[in-house]
Amino acid sequence: DAGITQSPRHKVTETGTPVTLRCHQTENHRYMYWYRQDPGHGLRLIHYSYGVKDTDKGEVSDGYSVSRSKTEDFLLTLESATSSQTSVYFCAISERESSTDTQYFGPGTRLTVL
């Protein structure tokens, strides 16, 4: 398995509080991604990174920000959590911009916003 960890694995928080999720990789892969998975929607891309300090928005980026100050860490921040952000969040990594490269996924973080 690719060396990807996510923390925390579970979190319950209240509406309006800030939340930061962490993705850590030991593979030294260049590309990192945050997705959310919701019933009826499948996985949707929130933000992605193509290098240290290089990030861009995905399909559902509103209400989220990211940072990548080191190759191994990609942080997802909810500045003021809302109930609509209750979801399972997955981090993924890939090595190259190649049609042969798959994405490897972390175990996920289950976030509940009350």
Next chain:
Amino acid sequence: KQEVTQIPAALSVPEGENLVLNCSFTDSAIYNLQWFRQDPGKGLTSLLLIQSSQREQTSGRLNASLDKSSGRSTLYIAASQPGDSATYLCAVGRGGADGLTFGKGTHLIIQP
């Protein structure tokens, strides 16, 4: 905007049957197509990746085909086993650093 559809949404079959899962996508300008497996409460595991120039890929009892011009892919599972029970996700990539666009998945149950 790329849309990926998977049919059926759920499937239950007896052990030993061969089965086909379907995936369709609206924009044929894809970089690659991947099939993933997801077990309950777990992350995703890559099963097969087909480059846009390829027609099929095989791994053990799994065979995935791609018809880019018609926007379709199938995942064929031979001699199904209870351990194959999981949700199967189809995803297309459009190249560069962009992420994947996923279908909603097919929830597969193999009855012992």
